[in-house]
Amino acid sequence: MIKILSKAKRISADRLVSVTGIKEEPFLLYYHFSKNNQLKMKELKIEVPKGESVESLISLYANAEILEAETAEMFGITFEGNPSSGKRLFREEKKCTGQCFQ
Amino acid sequence: MHRTMFPIGPQHPSLKEPIFLKLYVEGTVIEKAEFDLGYAHRGVEEKMENKEIDTTLHAVQRTCGICSQCHSLAFLNAVEPMGQIRIPKRVALQRMVIAELERIHSHMLWSGVMMHEMGLETLFMYYMREREKILDVFDELTGNRVHHSADLIGTMKMNFSEEDIEMISKTFDSMKDKLEDYRRSVEGHDVIRDRCIGKGKITRADAVKYGLVGPVARASGISYDVRVNAPYLGYQFVKVNPVVRTEGDVHARTLVRLDETFESMRIVEEACSKIPKSKVPKYPVKRIFHGQGAGRVEAPRGENFHFVKIDMAKTKRVKIRTPTVANLVMYPKVLQGADITDAPVIVMSMDPCISCMERVAVIKKGKTEVWSSHELFRGKKHD
Numbered sequence: 001m002i003k004i005l006s007k008a009k010r011i012s013a014d015r016l017v018s019v020t021g022i023k024e025e026p027f028l029l030y031y032h033f034s035k036n037n038q039l040k041m042k043e044l045k046i047e048v049p050k051g052e053s054v055e056s057l058i059s060l061y062a063n064a065e066i067l068e069a070e071t072a073e074m075f076g077i078t079f080e081g082n083p084s085s086g087k088r089l090f091r092e093e094k095k096c097t098g099q100c101f102q
Numbered sequence: 103m104h105r106t107m108f109p110i111g112p113q114h115p116s117l118k119e120p121i122f123l124k125l126y127v128e129g130t131v132i133e134k135a136e137f138d139l140g141y142a143h144r145g146v147e148e149k150m151e152n153k154e155i156d157t158t159l160h161a162v163q164r165t166c167g168i169c170s171q172c173h174s175l176a177f178l179n180a181v182e183p184m185g186q187i188r189i190p191k192r193v194a195l196q197r198m199v200i201a202e203l204e205r206i207h208s209h210m211l212w213s214g215v216m217m218h219e220m221g222l223e224t225l226f227m228y229y230m231r232e233r234e235k236i237l238d239v240f241d242e243l244t245g246n247r248v249h250h251s252a253d254l255i256g257t258m259k260m261n262f263s264e265e266d267i268e269m270i271s272k273t274f275d276s277m278k279d280k281l282e283d284y285r286r287s288v289e290g291h292d293v294i295r296d297r298c299i300g301k302g303k304i305t306r307a308d309a310v311k312y313g314l315v316g317p318v319a320r321a322s323g324i325s326y327d328v329r330v331n332a333p334y335l336g337y338q339f340v341k342v343n344p345v346v347r348t349e350g351d352v353h354a355r356t357l358v359r360l361d362e363t364f365e366s367m368r369i370v371e372e373a374c375s376k377i378p379k380s381k382v383p384k385y386p387v388k389r390i391f392h393g394q395g396a397g398r399v400e401a402p403r404g405e406n407f408h409f410v411k412i413d414m415a416k417t418k419r420v421k422i423r424t425p426t427v428a429n430l431v432m433y434p435k436v437l438q439g440a441d442i443t444d445a446p447v448i449v450m451s452m453d454p455c456i457s458c459m460e461r462v463a464v465i466k467k468g469k470t471e472v473w474s475s476h477e478l479f480r481g482k483k484h485d
Binding site for chain 2 (some may be wrong): 039087
């Protein structure tokens with residue numbers, strides 16, 4: 001599991017704005033944070049090798065639940081500690097496959 | 103007593119757009135709420151991959167069926183800095199005028215639908231009649247009523263003339279008295295007060311914890327508005343006074359939106375008076391080949407975020423985080439403990455825009471959950 005909680009804590013932002021996945025090799029995850037209400041956002045970039053899971057930021061930011069769930073379902077990335085990961089947006093099988101983008 | 107699951111949607115008279123709300127009720131009190139998505143998926147993000155930037159801009163403007171300009175501006179805020187494109191004052195102010203007119207028509211649409219939810223059909227008709235005037239203004243300014251398509255990379259397709267500005271001013275003059283009258287009705291109407299005050303309350307602490315945005319956050323005492331806190335485009339030239347209330351209930355969210363309509367009118371009038379005589383630059387201003395960036399704007403529903411990656415002059419990835427996604431996480435919590443008869447009003451007070459939010463959810467072939475007509479009408483029983 002890729003640990004990112006401590007990196008996110010160091011940014012000490014006010015709010016998590018978005019989680020973006022990009023299908024490259026290795027897979028890229030971008031987190032955008034709003035800090036001190038500045039237009040320019042703080043960015044955290046994570047490389048996710050195939051088969052690796054990522055630590056959820058839900059303990060720091062409650063809204064990470066839906067943002068991570070979206071990435072999980074679109075790309076098949078597992079977010080450890082997110083109860084919605086892979087079952088929030090799909091209304092059929094509650095299973096994460098990540099077939100739509102990959 | 104059985105714990106009964108009460109379905110609202112995906113197609114339901116009280117919903118503008120398809121979302122499936124599952125309300126688990128004990129008597130008439132909602133004990134738990136869940137939502138299912140995926141009924142309005144169009145795959146916009148995937149469609150924008152490996153397309154020319156201009157084509158992507160065209161698609162981005164059609165992400166939402168109500169607010170087109172806020173998506174266009176968020177995309178341009180991400181893309182234009184990649185090419186160090188400097189936006190002239192006329193372009194910045196013209197873009198802002200369209201964005202604020204869009205906020206007015208979006209809030210008036212919401213006000214009308216909210217009144218319809220409460221059974222006040224006359225106010226619904228009044229709001230929709232006034233909104234039509236703004237759509238006519240869009241028609242005159244851009245040639246389109248809803249999807250304006252006014253922006254280009256670094257410039258715009260038109261120059262607002264003196265006649266255009268006069269037309270905006272005359273339209274506002276014909277609306278202001280009526281809108282003030284409607285606002286007084288909404289604030290003092292006994293039925294509206296009974297349906298709204300104290301319902302669907304969101305505390306300031308919850309709004310901060312769940313990262314809520316837009317009028318929903320501002321009705322809970324959070325003075326956060328991208329136009330004020332991080333001014334972009336024409337907001338550097340025109341001061342915005344954010345509308346903030348502290349009650350956090352449905353009534354507060356209603357009044358915040360109504361007051362924002364008047365504030366937007368003031369902003370448009372001030373912006374129109376500051377538009378310089380120079381013309382907008384000729385297109386194309388500059389080509390962009392590589393880069394990545396993020397942009398955000400204050401849409402009518404709150405902060406709208408776009409992440410764009412460009413490679414070989416084509417968009418490799420566009421990620422859109424609409425304000426409805428940011429507020430969606432609050433739905434189960436705000437419905438919990440409410441009476442089931444208040445559910446449509448509470449949901450509508452969050453101003454959900456499902457079609458622009460659902461550019462991500464996927465409808466897969468394979469196993470599906472099928473409800474019988476009996477289950478749909480009676481609700482599924484859960485022990």
